[in-house]
Amino acid sequence: MGKAALRSLPGLVCPRCRDHHQAPAERTTPLAFCPRDGFALVAPLVLADADGDPFLGRTIAQRYVVVGRIGAGSMGAVYRARDITRGQDVAVKVFRGDRGRGARALSRLDREARVLSMLRSPHTVQVLDVGEVVHGGEDALLAPTVSRYLVMEMLEGEPLSVRLRREGRLSIAEATRLATDALTSLSEAHEKGIVHRDLKPDNVFIARLPGGAEAGKLLDFGLADLEPAGSERAESAPAATKGPVGTPRYMSPEQALGEVVDARSDLYAVGALLYQMLVGRPPFVERGAAQVMAKHVHEPPVPPCEAAPEAGIPRALSDLVVRALGKRPEDRPASARAFIAAIEESFARA
Known part of the structure; x- marks a missing residue:
């Protein structure tokens, strides 16, 4: 399905299987999941803007549910996610381990995580968590990839x-x-x-x-x-x-x-x-x-x-x-x- 067709769809879509679901009339939770593969359902417009992104809809560390992509660069991307433990939205910066810039990306993330953990000014973005996530490997011909992530406060x-x-x-x-x-x-x-x-x-x-x-x-x-x-x-x-x-x-x-x-x-x-x-x-x-x-x-x-x-x-x-x-x-x-x-x-x- 092309981006134009995706944008025109009502309801919600699974980023992985592309199944279309009707949006619940009354949602008691900000999240809904695909019954087939467990990925978070997203608006068609969100999928059209980040189509093919392997993290869209995925749950990182069993608590950060990725519901949208804020921006992307050569070493990774920043996502909007729902922290189901704290019940709040967060920003998750992922440095991709499959982008051929592993050492440089990890060095930059480690530096940023270390620095932000030292800072508490209300005028500095706050870091909440850091860790690793394994993704890919669904295709038997491709090995899983380990990427690093940094969780920060969500700014509007x-x-x-x-x-x-x-x-x-x-x-x-x-x-x-x-x-x-x-x-x-x-x-x-x-x-x-x-x-x-x-x-x-x-x-x-x-x-x-x-x-x-x-x-x-x-x-x-x-x-x-x-x-x-x-x-x-x-x-x-x-x-x-x-x-x-x-x-x-x-x-x-x-x-x-x-x-x-x-x-x-x-x-x-x-x-x-x-x-x-x-x-x-x-x-x-x-x-x-x-x-x-x-x-x-x-x-x-x-x-x-x-x-x-x-x-x-x-x-x-x-x-x-x-x-x-x-x-x-x-x-x-x-x-x-x-x-x-x-x-x-x-x-x-x-």
Whole structure:
């Protein structure tokens, strides 16, 4: 059955056998299962969007029932699942063991699980569980595959990247609030020796809270650098490392050059994010990664108040963003907490 036909079906469908079932008139539970193979039934639209995904409808670790796919990449996917033990929805990130990138994927998941287990800020996505799942092997010619999974709190809302694509730029109040939320998350991380290294709009989630309020939460610590246990490095420069990892439009100059980075590299990235939220574009927008990184290293940004004069950005806030985008780490705010204080002070001076 094609995707168009699937989308037009009423009721529910089994992702494995494709049997069609009428949706119960009254459902006392958010889940329904196929009587033939035990997979969770899903809406036809959900199946059409994730057709062929081996985890759709599957129950992981006898408690996480996968009912939809949120997103997918080269190393795996993120799913919406129902935790039947806690009776709540969760997000399950699966790193596929059959994608030919096993060591790299497992290293990234292990790093993210370890880092998130250390963080409790309400502005950092919370990890709930981690483990392994065996899948495949139904065909006698194919061996079962072992994949790793990470269970996190389910967030309702949208990534900052989606909001920016829709709205262009944000109000000054919203931009500074989201920057402050990100810095609050980073403050705890940096104090525990963790550098995120990949701050970008996709990794800032704008979560809807009860009552309609919103809060920014940092996601994806898979590239985070963690200071080894017993390290004698100073707290002011945690988790230094070498390697040009990250996303070019938000990389600090030292990160772009593959030099040693510390917490102040994350503060540069927050400066780039705040610039984009205020102005409607990142500080440097060349198409090629090498050209963007070269501008981070060599060119000063146009001050936000000059790049978007119609936005009414206070000069003190504009100057702070330029300071956060300083080429030398020592020219930026000294810490995430100092950055937050400087944002508050910029409003007092406006």
